[in-house]
Amino acid sequence: xxxxxxxxxxxLACSISFYSFMGSGISVWIRSAPxxxxxxxxxxLVAGLTLSASLLLSFLFLExxxxxxxxxxxxxxxLPFRYLCSAFWAALEGSHLLWTLLLSLVSTVAVWTVTxxxxxxxxxxxxxxxxxxxxxxxxxxxxxxxxAPLFPAATEGRGLxxxxxxxxxxxxxxxxxxxxxxxSVPFAYAMAALCHGGFTPGWVHTVRxxxxxxxxxLLFGITLGGRWAYVELGWGGYWAWxxxxxxxxxxxxxxxxxxxxxxxxGKTGHFGRMSILLSLFGFFFSYLGTFITRSGIISSVHSFAxxxxxxxxxxxxxxxxxxxxxxxxxxxxxxxxGAPTQWGISRGSALVCTQFILILFAMIVCFGTLYPILSExxxxxxxxxxxxYFNTFAxxxxxxxxxxxxxxxxxxxxxSRVMGGKRALLFTFLLSLPxxxxxxxxxxxxxxxxxxxxxxxVGISLCGWSFFCLGWDWIYRVRQAGLGFLGYTRRHxxxxxxxxxxxxxxxxxxxxxxxxxxxEKTFTVQTGQHVEMMGYQIQLEGVRFRHVENxxxxxxxxxxxxxxxxxxxxxxxxxxxxxTSQDWFNEVDTWSTFWHDxxxxxxxxxxxxxxxxxxxxxxxxxxxxxxxxxxMIAGAFLCLVGxxxxxxx
Amino acid sequence: xxxxxxxxxxxxxxxxxxxxMDLLREEAALTDSELVLYQKVSDQLRCPTCTxxxxxxxxxxxxxxIRTAVIEQIREHHAESEIMQFFIDRYGQWILREPxxxxxxxxxxxxxxxxxxxxxxxxxxxxxxxxxxxx
Numbered sequence: 001x002x003x004x005x006x007x008x009x010x011x012l013a014c015s016i017s018f019y020s021f022m023g024s025g026i027s028v029w030i031r032s033a034p035x036x037x038x039x040x041x042x043x044x045l046v047a048g049l050t051l052s053a054s055l056l057l058s059f060l061f062l063e064x065x066x067x068x069x070x071x072x073x074x075x076x077x078x079l080p081f082r083y084l085c086s087a088f089w090a091a092l093e094g095s096h097l098l099w100t101l102l103l104s105l106v107s108t109v110a111v112w113t114v115t116x117x118x119x120x121x122x123x124x125x126x127x128x129x130x131x132x133x134x135x136x137x138x139x140x141x142x143x144x145x146x147x148a149p150l151f152p153a154a155t156e157g158r159g160l161x162x163x164x165x166x167x168x169x170x171x172x173x174x175x176x177x178x179x180x181x182x183x184s185v186p187f188a189y190a191m192a193a194l195c196h197g198g199f200t201p202g203w204v205h206t207v208r209x210x211x212x213x214x215x216x217x218l219l220f221g222i223t224l225g226g227r228w229a230y231v232e233l234g235w236g237g238y239w240a241w242x243x244x245x246x247x248x249x250x251x252x253x254x255x256x257x258x259x260x261x262x263x264x265x266g267k268t269g270h271f272g273r274m275s276i277l278l279s280l281f282g283f284f285f286s287y288l289g290t291f292i293t294r295s296g297i298i299s300s301v302h303s304f305a306x307x308x309x310x311x312x313x314x315x316x317x318x319x320x321x322x323x324x325x326x327x328x329x330x331x332x333x334x335x336x337x338g339a340p341t342q343w344g345i346s347r348g349s350a351l352v353c354t355q356f357i358l359i360l361f362a363m364i365v366c367f368g369t370l371y372p373i374l375s376e377x378x379x380x381x382x383x384x385x386x387x388x389y390f391n392t393f394a395x396x397x398x399x400x401x402x403x404x405x406x407x408x409x410x411x412x413x414x415x416s417r418v419m420g421g422k423r424a425l426l427f428t429f430l431l432s433l434p435x436x437x438x439x440x441x442x443x444x445x446x447x448x449x450x451x452x453x454x455x456x457x458v459g460i461s462l463c464g465w466s467f468f469c470l471g472w473d474w475i476y477r478v479r480q481a482g483l484g485f486l487g488y489t490r491r492h493x494x495x496x497x498x499x500x501x502x503x504x505x506x507x508x509x510x511x512x513x514x515x516x517x518x519x520e521k522t523f524t525v526q527t528g529q530h531v532e533m534m535g536y537q538i539q540l541e542g543v544r545f546r547h548v549e550n551x552x553x554x555x556x557x558x559x560x561x562x563x564x565x566x567x568x569x570x571x572x573x574x575x576x577x578x579x580t581s582q583d584w585f586n587e588v589d590t591w592s593t594f595w596h597d598x599x600x601x602x603x604x605x606x607x608x609x610x611x612x613x614x615x616x617x618x619x620x621x622x623x624x625x626x627x628x629x630x631x632m633i634a635g636a637f638l639c640l641v642g643x644x645x646x647x648x649x
Numbered sequence: 650x651x652x653x654x655x656x657x658x659x660x661x662x663x664x665x666x667x668x669x670m671d672l673l674r675e676e677a678a679l680t681d682s683e684l685v686l687y688q689k690v691s692d693q694l695r696c697p698t699c700t701x702x703x704x705x706x707x708x709x710x711x712x713x714x715i716r717t718a719v720i721e722q723i724r725e726h727h728a729e730s731e732i733m734q735f736f737i738d739r740y741g742q743w744i745l746r747e748p749x750x751x752x753x754x755x756x757x758x759x760x761x762x763x764x765x766x767x768x769x770x771x772x773x774x775x776x777x778x779x780x781x782x783x784x
Contacts, residue, residue, distance in 0.1 A: 360764055360765055383742065386695060387702075389746070
């Protein structure tokens, strides 16, 4: 019964969204301020109604209302509270609603916080947001109804997909979707600038802020997905170049390129059109990324069952992309290209090159992901490209970026002089030598085969050099400003944020390069016995059983000792069984030091014989990868805070 | 009660014929050089019933069977290319994780390089053209 209210709420939201869409369009035509105001009010109403419908769905999950198809298919009465909350986005209908909800909230905040400078763009912003929202709400009613009733009502639910019963999965989709939907703001601003026929003075500032916000959330979401794969799937890795992973990486890469384009635009007045294009494509790819697997075109571990909604998504995306590009072709000449500039070997040129590399990377990932379609057209046989292909290209991009970060940060705008001259180059080079050798030594790269060794050596050296270039840059700026270290840092929070994000990228590249040297061994042990791997002793203390919430868990109690027999940790890799599935699921356990993870999967167990088969992976520098993400997100946060503060000053 | 016994016997049978245990034993019996070849080959073959991962990374029944076949091939002293060909003959190129460098699949390898080359030329031309205009 309550479910029908949800449907009505969404119906109202869809109608108001359509009104808002039409109203904002007509208000430009007839120049009516009240009509525009009502359309603006409409965005808030749509968000309010969609939020109410979503809260209602959550409530129905908590109430175990199995008269609703969606609730019955994705939850059961023994599900813990946190998974009842995350069951909301466990399947197509809910994740569609979540995407729509987040888009309505983001668009409302974006529309209601439009600054005076950007006021002329307001009707076009509403028009852009509502064109997407109306369609999404329409689909939520016709193709993906989360409130569809089940008749006769069931007494028990089918339960939540066991793979999704993991902490990281409870926050991964909302975080990723926040990133995806926030990219709609640069998209709307790009459309608005095209319709308006020029950039407003506040355009770059606002778009940059929203892009940073989206960038941070996308990165956080992607990382949570990686963490989930790492601890739940049990194959020892965190990134498999799966189509869905790729399609979340592409918008992130484009958003990164957009941040650099906006920097050039802000500083030199050039690259406005590039910002527009990147804003448009960033959103297209985030839309494609959300729904590519629903279309049934590309198969993926994340695929939901094929549904008739696929063509509706893709059709809409095509219409949206086509109209945006036609608009671009028509209106872009009005935007101007900035006064002639001496690019030379300046920071501006470095930023242009950065954009090129990021776009190139996005293109390669996109090409590889869509290759099954292309290969079917070319050869008649579908060929799914997997990790080895991407791993062929990615290291080169990483190495170029590693060197480019250092080089770019030594340069300044509008001049070809390297800051600090030859002294800077010499010092940073000399300082990077012991760093590179030391890092290579502790990560044992000298054990690698010739080719990976070469790549690792070059990559590590460039990362080391770039790291010292960044350090040099900071010290040089502090000395030039004469404000002292703290004084400068406090005044230039945005710079510190960007600095931190770049250090994060370097740490990440160092982490990826270290990952090459992974080791893997399988052991069968009995209680009391121990095995040795890379100086660690892993002893089985017993194969035990326990109930945790709704799952039955068989776990191997293991103690890890160092070479001297000193106990370091206890870990419990397990196999779990959920009431809703016949399969056993991995519950991996890891023990991490700064340099490596000891990652243990319980492959097989026999509680009677007290015997366990363990797959043990020694994964180097994984913690560096997680740390790099933390640094990048912290950097984005500082940039956001700093930009806000600078505006107030 | 009878069903219970049948279930116990069935589970017992499954236990005895658990291909996973046999595979683990065979993997453990490989020499160091055989293990390197085994890991290299099983990294290049896709798990037929999963998405995105190799037979080496997967514990599915199908992957275990393929890995067992790889070990058999290694025992018969076949080279890496012969083992790969053995699987391509049976499953088609579909079993590979990256496009083979032959025929139309060259597109997959050449196109990224074309992107890189033309992109670099375009960026270089843009920067130098603007420079000329400014001077």
